[in-house]
Amino acid sequence: MIAAILSLTVLGAILGIALGIANKFLKVEGNPIVDELVDLMPGSNCGQCGYPGCVGAAEAIVAGTAPATCCPPGGKALVSAIAAKLGLTVDLSALGDDGPKIATVAEELCIGCCRCARVCPTDAILGGPKQIHNVFREACTGCEACIEKCPTEALVMKPVPVTLQHWVMPKPRLA
Amino acid sequence: MGFMNLFKHFLGDDWGVHPDDRKRPAADRPLRVMPVPEKLYLPLQQHLGGPARPVVLVGQQVKKGELIAEAQGMISAPIHAPTSGTIAAVTDITAPHPSGLTLPAIILAADGRDEWIDCQGCADPFALDPVEIGKRVAAAGVVGLGGAAFPSAVKLTGAARSKVKTLVINGGECEPYLSCDDRQMRDRAADIVDGIRIMLHATGAREALVGIEDNKPEAIAAMQAAAAAVAEVHIRPVPARYPMGSEKQLVQVLTGKEVAAESRTFDIGIVVHNVGTALAVRAAIRDGRPLISRVVTVNGNCANDPGNVEVLVGTLAEEVIAFAGGLKGDGIGLARRVMGGPMMGMQIPHWRVPVVKGTSGILAFDAQEVAAQEPDPCIRCGSCVKACPMGLLPLEMSARIRNSAYDEAVGIGLKDCIACGCCAYVCPSKIPLVQYFVHAKGELAAQDRNKLRNDATKKLAQQRQERLDREAREKAEAAAKRKAEREAAAAAKAAAEAAAKQATETEGESA
Numbered sequence: 075m076i077a078a079i080l081s082l083t084v085l086g087a088i089l090g091i092a093l094g095i096a097n098k099f100l101k102v103e104g105n106p107i108v109d110e111l112v113d114l115m116p117g118s119n120c121g122q123c124g125y126p127g128c129v130g131a132a133e134a135i136v137a138g139t140a141p142a143t144c145c146p147p148g149g150k151a152l153v154s155a156i157a158a159k160l161g162l163t164v165d166l167s168a169l170g171d172d173g174p175k176i177a178t179v180a181e182e183l184c185i186g187c188c189r190c191a192r193v194c195p196t197d198a199i200l201g202g203p204k205q206i207h208n209v210f211r212e213a214c215t216g217c218e219a220c221i222e223k224c225p226t227e228a229l230v231m232k233p234v235p236v237t238l239q240h241w242v243m244p245k246p247r248l249a
Numbered sequence: 250m251g252f253m254n255l256f257k258h259f260l261g262d263d264w265g266v267h268p269d270d271r272k273r274p275a276a277d278r279p280l281r282v283m284p285v286p287e288k289l290y291l292p293l294q295q296h297l298g299g300p301a302r303p304v305v306l307v308g309q310q311v312k313k314g315e316l317i318a319e320a321q322g323m324i325s326a327p328i329h330a331p332t333s334g335t336i337a338a339v340t341d342i343t344a345p346h347p348s349g350l351t352l353p354a355i356i357l358a359a360d361g362r363d364e365w366i367d368c369q370g371c372a373d374p375f376a377l378d379p380v381e382i383g384k385r386v387a388a389a390g391v392v393g394l395g396g397a398a399f400p401s402a403v404k405l406t407g408a409a410r411s412k413v414k415t416l417v418i419n420g421g422e423c424e425p426y427l428s429c430d431d432r433q434m435r436d437r438a439a440d441i442v443d444g445i446r447i448m449l450h451a452t453g454a455r456e457a458l459v460g461i462e463d464n465k466p467e468a469i470a471a472m473q474a475a476a477a478a479v480a481e482v483h484i485r486p487v488p489a490r491y492p493m494g495s496e497k498q499l500v501q502v503l504t505g506k507e508v509a510a511e512s513r514t515f516d517i518g519i520v521v522h523n524v525g526t527a528l529a530v531r532a533a534i535r536d537g538r539p540l541i542s543r544v545v546t547v548n549g550n551c552a553n554d555p556g557n558v559e560v561l562v563g564t565l566a567e568e569v570i571a572f573a574g575g576l577k578g579d580g581i582g583l584a585r586r587v588m589g590g591p592m593m594g595m596q597i598p599h600w601r602v603p604v605v606k607g608t609s610g611i612l613a614f615d616a617q618e619v620a621a622q623e624p625d626p627c628i629r630c631g632s633c634v635k636a637c638p639m640g641l642l643p644l645e646m647s648a649r650i651r652n653s654a655y656d657e658a659v660g661i662g663l664k665d666c667i668a669c670g671c672c673a674y675v676c677p678s679k680i681p682l683v684q685y686f687v688h689a690k691g692e693l694a695a696q697d698r699n700k701l702r703n704d705a706t707k708k709l710a711q712q713r714q715e716r717l718d719r720e721a722r723e724k725a726e727a728a729a730k731r732k733a734e735r736e737a738a739a740a741a742k743a744a745a746e747a748a749a750k751q752a753t754e755t756e757g758e759s760a
Contacts, residue, residue, distance in 0.1 A: 195713065243691050
């Protein structure tokens with residue numbers, strides 16, 4: 075009995091240490107640039123880019139198979155951040171980005187079917203059955219996943235409203 | 250002597266600018282007290298930090314000094330009814346802000362009786378615990394009246410916690426045109442000194458240095474007379490120079506200590522408060538009265554009768570101007586409307602915006618004062634470098650910001666810019682330098698906000714995934730449990746049937 079316990083304990087300890095050492099010296103290195111890009115991205119894995127989630131898109135951008143402009147919810151800000159990180163030159167003017175957008179519910183059209191709330195990757199839509207739904211501005215990433223689920227077209231993408239907290243003094247005109 | 254000090258020794262320490270102060274004749278006119286207007290417009294955000302949360306309902310009767318919106322968060326301030334009346338609405342109004350955007354506000358219809366609530370004053374503030382003073386100042390909604398409107402209680406208790414030694418009282422009022430602090434120092438010097446003593450007690454500081462620019466001899470004389478009997482309050486005239494009223498500059502002139510880059514005066518054992526704030530603290534402690542009114546300078550070439558007016562917070566600028574004599578030619582030559590000082594104040598879109606706790610002036614400028622001019626290219630004369638009180642390089646920073654290289658601008662000191670406007674004031678090419686810096690700071694803040702928001706939504710997405718996984722797991726477990734129960738029931742039933750069958754068989758056999 076004691077011999078069995080001892081032998082298993084020793085075996086466990088030796089294997090544990092061996093695994094620890096292996097993890098340190100034989101680690102499979104992920105691409106650190108991919109991790110950095112994933113940190114920049116919205117992280118809602120909405121799939122609008124056509125890749126499996128934000129990690130997939132980051133890998134494709136690093137590999138050069140996807141353009142830096144492939145993430146619609148990220149917008150111009152994300153493109154310039156990625157371009158700065160990878161040293162790319164991107165023509166932002168061709169992007170046609172008119173600022174970030176978020177989903178809004180037209181209250182007169184919403185029938186309270188809950189279909190949109192179920193697909194929202196960030197739980198930004200609040201609503202119960204037969205109750206008018208609403209979108210939390212701060213939580214919506216603008217991924218548009220909810221738009222096509224709405225049977226009454228009550229959900230539309232609208233530019234983020236400018237409030238006093240978000241207003242930035244415009245850049246002076248060039249001298 | 251450090252390297253920079255050597256430079257200053259030989260070249261002269263001549264930061265800042267000397268604009269024509271235009272404080273008189275407004276400063277010499279006696280203070281006028283404006284009667285209660287019909288309606289008061291009280292924005293929920295009149296201070297730095299979190300907006301206040303309304304605690305009244307539309308139609309509710311309130312008395313003068315009653316709490317109508319409570320502080321929300323660590324850095325915030327409550328709002329009190331400036332007069333008695335009925336809450337008419339809680340809605341969006343135009344903000345006293347250059348954007349012209351709206352912000353939520355409580356609208357109070359005055360009933361004309363101007364009835365106070367019962368105020369709990371305190372005859373001997375020096376017997377109170379400093380923490381209690383901080384609490385009462387916070388409850389009275391006192392904020393810095395110099396313009397930034399930072400909640401004063403946060404500074405008082407913070408100063409006590411970090412054991413500051415010196416309280417600097419800012420009577421500099423370096424902005425041209427403004428004279429509200431000057432007027433109060435002349436008229437209420439004894440009350441200000443009393444307020445300073447309460448602040449000394451609350452912060453635990455040993456001495457108070459009151460810095461007053463030497464272009465206000467009457468105020469200096471009045472304050473010296475009031476402080477003659479108080480050993481720990483020293484009145485110190487300082488040279489008139491803009492921006493002497495900026496806390497870092499005033500501290501350096503008064504104490505010789507320099508506040509390090511990206512740090513605060515707390516770090517060198519000093520806390521700075523405005524003279525108007527000292528009055529508000531005194532009223533909050535001695536009389537138990539909240540901050541509901543302030544002195545505002547009405548000035549500018551378009552003003553008919555420039556002077557200082559004591560108004561209730563929430564009064565429309567339009568009504569203040571009408572009370573103070575109106576505009577010349579009914580405002581026909583008006584070129585710009587400004588709230589605050591001409592150097593750091595805000596251009597407002599129209600006069601129907603309310604006076605808030607931080608409003609020090611209402612200025613009506615004509616075209617000659619605005620002196621608008623198209624900017625010319627930078628000639629690299631270095632005037633802005635010489636003028637910058639923080640020792641920065643405005644021309645280099647603006648060049649980087651023009652190219653949207655905000656991080657590079659931060660690298661050469663953008664975070665230390667106090668947006669005083671000296672650089673734009675001296676620029677011979679009229680380049681809007683300080684506007685670039687304000688823009689860049691806003692842009693950087695927006696980027697930070699975006700990052701925070703991104704992290705938050707990422708967390709939400711993660712939590713949702715965890716929830717979905719958990720739900721799926723629980724469903725599977727419940728299904729497995731039901732299946733097991735079903736099987737157990739089936740097995741039991743089968744066993745029972747088998748037993749019964751066996752029983753009948755044995756019965757048959759025995760029979």
